[in-house]
Amino acid sequence: MTVYETDLPGVGRKFEYEIDGEDRLVVLIHHDGKREVFRRPSPEADSEKLFELSDQQAREFGTLLEGAYFQPVDLERAQVPLGDELIEWHDVGADSPVVGKSLSDCGIRRRTGTTVLAVQRDDETVGNPEPGFELAAGDVVVALGTRAEHETLTDLLSE
Amino acid sequence: MAEVLVELGIAFTVLAIAGALAARLDQSVIPAYILAGVVVGPNPPHSLGPVDLTLVSRWQILDVGAELGVVFLLFFLGLEFSPDRLLARPTRLLGVGATDFLVNFGVGAAIAALFGFPLLTALFLASIVYISSSAVVTKSLVERGWIADPESDVILGTLVFEDLLIAVVLAVLTAVALGGGGVGAVLASVGTAAAFLLVLAAVAVYGTPYVERLLSVEADELFLLFAVGITTLVAGEALVLGVSEAVAAFFVGIAFGQTDHAERLETVVGPTRDLFAAVFFFTIGLSTDVTTFLDVGLLLVVAVVATGLSKVASGLLGGRFYGLNRRRSLRVGVGLVPRGEFSLVIASLATTAGATIPRTDELASFTVGYVLVMSVLGTVAMRYADEFTAFTGGE
Numbered sequence: 001m002t003v004y005e006t007d008l009p010g011v012g013r014k015f016e017y018e019i020d021g022e023d024r025l026v027v028l029i030h031h032d033g034k035r036e037v038f039r040r041p042s043p044e045a046d047s048e049k050l051f052e053l054s055d056q057q058a059r060e061f062g063t064l065l066e067g068a069y070f071q072p073v074d075l076e077r078a079q080v081p082l083g084d085e086l087i088e089w090h091d092v093g094a095d096s097p098v099v100g101k102s103l104s105d106c107g108i109r110r111r112t113g114t115t116v117l118a119v120q121r122d123d124e125t126v127g128n129p130e131p132g133f134e135l136a137a138g139d140v141v142v143a144l145g146t147r148a149e150h151e152t153l154t155d156l157l158s159e
Numbered sequence: 160m161a162e163v164l165v166e167l168g169i170a171f172t173v174l175a176i177a178g179a180l181a182a183r184l185d186q187s188v189i190p191a192y193i194l195a196g197v198v199v200g201p202n203p204p205h206s207l208g209p210v211d212l213t214l215v216s217r218w219q220i221l222d223v224g225a226e227l228g229v230v231f232l233l234f235f236l237g238l239e240f241s242p243d244r245l246l247a248r249p250t251r252l253l254g255v256g257a258t259d260f261l262v263n264f265g266v267g268a269a270i271a272a273l274f275g276f277p278l279l280t281a282l283f284l285a286s287i288v289y290i291s292s293s294a295v296v297t298k299s300l301v302e303r304g305w306i307a308d309p310e311s312d313v314i315l316g317t318l319v320f321e322d323l324l325i326a327v328v329l330a331v332l333t334a335v336a337l338g339g340g341g342v343g344a345v346l347a348s349v350g351t352a353a354a355f356l357l358v359l360a361a362v363a364v365y366g367t368p369y370v371e372r373l374l375s376v377e378a379d380e381l382f383l384l385f386a387v388g389i390t391t392l393v394a395g396e397a398l399v400l401g402v403s404e405a406v407a408a409f410f411v412g413i414a415f416g417q418t419d420h421a422e423r424l425e426t427v428v429g430p431t432r433d434l435f436a437a438v439f440f441f442t443i444g445l446s447t448d449v450t451t452f453l454d455v456g457l458l459l460v461v462a463v464v465a466t467g468l469s470k471v472a473s474g475l476l477g478g479r480f481y482g483l484n485r486r487r488s489l490r491v492g493v494g495l496v497p498r499g500e501f502s503l504v505i506a507s508l509a510t511t512a513g514a515t516i517p518r519t520d521e522l523a524s525f526t527v528g529y530v531l532v533m534s535v536l537g538t539v540a541m542r543y544a545d546e547f548t549a550f551t552g553g554e
Contacts, residue, residue: 006312008306008311008315009239009240009293009297009315009318009319010235010239010293010294010315010318011297011300011301011306011315014306014307014311026307028306028307031422031425031426032425032426036307038304040307040308043309044484046304046308047304047307047308048304049304049307
């Protein structure tokens with residue numbers, strides 16, 4: 001991968017990123033943070049503007065491209081390091097019987113076989129919660145287990 | 160006081176309307192701001208039917224604002240000027256820059272000789288027609304999308320070269336213009352200028368850590384005040400010593416640009432430049448009497464045609480020098496046609512010096528007319544550059 005960087009006095013900075021062969025993506029970062037993205041199929045062709053983003057939008061979009069929100073992986077291979085187990089996210093509904101109960105009271109580990117890795121509440125994530133941690137409506141339980149165990153957990157949470 | 164406030168209010172509102180119209184027409188704001196000044200200023204047109212158009216008098220605050228406009232235009236030139244960039248590929252840039260200078264300054268000097276201008280005025284005129292407008296050209300490059308293509312590197316490189324050269328030209332012309340009479344006085348003022356600028360240059364090169372610390376304040380407000388304060392103070396001191404305040408500001412800009420604060424300066428101080436630069440163009444409009452364009456009509460026509468073509472020619476050569484194809488090379492030439500703020504800065508220097516430079520009135524009228532035509536003509540020509548290439552037989 002080659003990136004060419006050019007200083008553009010009065011404008012900002014230009015980065016040219018080689019895609020394949022002669023095809024290049026040209027990213028223009030203006031001093032005010034605005035990003036313009038062009039594509040130039042060959043050195044002789046004119047750059048064609050693809051889109052324009054504000055500083056904030058570009059940062060968010062960048063993490064999308066980076067795969068920070070979602071990393072597409074081959075499921076078969078992803079399961080290898082965990083054996084037959086996988087990680088799943090379970091919603092705790094408003095009328096769920098576990099609302100207000102602690103993890104140990106629900107007996108999640110004992111009754112389902114899954115391990116609770118974390119509980120997400122609003123913007124917060126409580127990692128490795130204590131057995132006494134009380135579940136609330138709207139929580140998202142992140143658990144590790146086999147497919148069958150996950151199904152049991154889904155039933156338990158919505159029983 | 161009420162009168163001043165109302166008229167300033169009118170001035171800024173008219174500028175805003177003119178700028179909005181220019182944007183609507185895909186034109187640079189510079190000619191629009193000048194025309195705004197012409198329309199509401201004390202010179203003709205005086206009225207539009209029954210509506211009185213002499214709305215703004217030339218208040219002192221406008222002149223001070225215009226002066227700050229010059230200072231901050233040059234400050235930003237220095238801020239965006241990177242010595243490393245000039246030294247990165249010195250031979251090619253030097254070749255392109257030198258061609259651009261010799262051809263266009265030469266054509267300017269020839270025109271001045273043709274119209275019988277004395278030497279000093281001829282130097283001013285040649286500088287005025289030589290220098291392209293960084294503001295108009297850069298903005299057009301972004302709007303046309305050429306900024307992403309290789310021709311923009313050559314165009315911007317040439318602008319950087321021109322900017323450095325114009326700093327030298329301004330320093331020399333100021334020294335000569337303010338030095339007045341004899342050779343001794345001129346030499347003395349050139350000496351003072353050189354010494355003062357040498358000190359500034361030394362600070363710019365070796366003083367980076369100190370400047371860095373000076374600007375390290377958390378609040379944007381204090382940051383702005385420090386930047387504006389130091390720049391204005393140095394520019395003012397320069398003027399006291401008979402050195403070009405614009406060039407002094409240019410060096411302050413370079414010194415600031417070497418620090419890690421460069422980007423923050425762009426965003427925090429940028430609006431200050433925009434405000435005062437608008438006032439600068441506006442006051443030029445205020446002091447312009449469009450009826451005097453007729454007196455310099457022939458000179459205008461000759462200069463527009465000759466220097467328009469010479470820029471295209473020197474740019475074509477420069478583009479070829481960089482190994483660009485015909486279409487891109489032509490774009491380099493056409494892209495450098497717009498003239499603007501720096502031509503006006505040079506002309507206003509001539510006007511300030513006044514008595515020591517012969518035929519300044521003529522020079523001032525010419526420059527305003529010339530910038531109005533060239534800034535518009537240049538941007539329009541950029542729109543049709545490719546049609547021209549196709550018309551003359553493709554790439």
